[in-house]
Amino acid sequence: MNPLLDIYRDYLECLNRQAWNELQLYVAEFVCYNDEEIGLHGYLSMLKQNYREIPDLYFQAELVVADLSHVACRLVFNCSPVGTFMGLPVNGRKIRFSENVFYEFRDHKIFQVWSVIDKGTIEQQLH
Secondary structure, three states, rough: OOHHHHHHHHHHHHHHHHHHHHHHHHHEEEEEEOOEEEEEEEHHHHHHHHHHHHHOOEEEEEEEEOOOOOEEEEEHHHHHHHHOOOOOOOOOOEEEEEEEEEEEEEEEEEEEEEEOOOOHHHHHHHH
């Protein structure tokens, strides 16, 4: 079995528990998000902001594929953002959407993240 799969599952569990003091076990100090270096502090700030905007946020992996240095995942969310989310007036409505994420690992930590959220699905649910 690929050790990155275990690391990735533990990382998702860390996020779902909001165990922020453990994040550095999974994410590199100079992590990049969508080709921008935001660092561990910026990554942590982004995650905390996500939970402020979506208090019932839960990271559920629907499909995970890995090789020796990359993990690709389709995450599925069933949640209720409290206000505007991705520029859309969700305002507490329950929505379901997916995120396709690719991770590059270095020294068993997430070094690069590329993320695309399916905004179209959210728009369809609000009409």
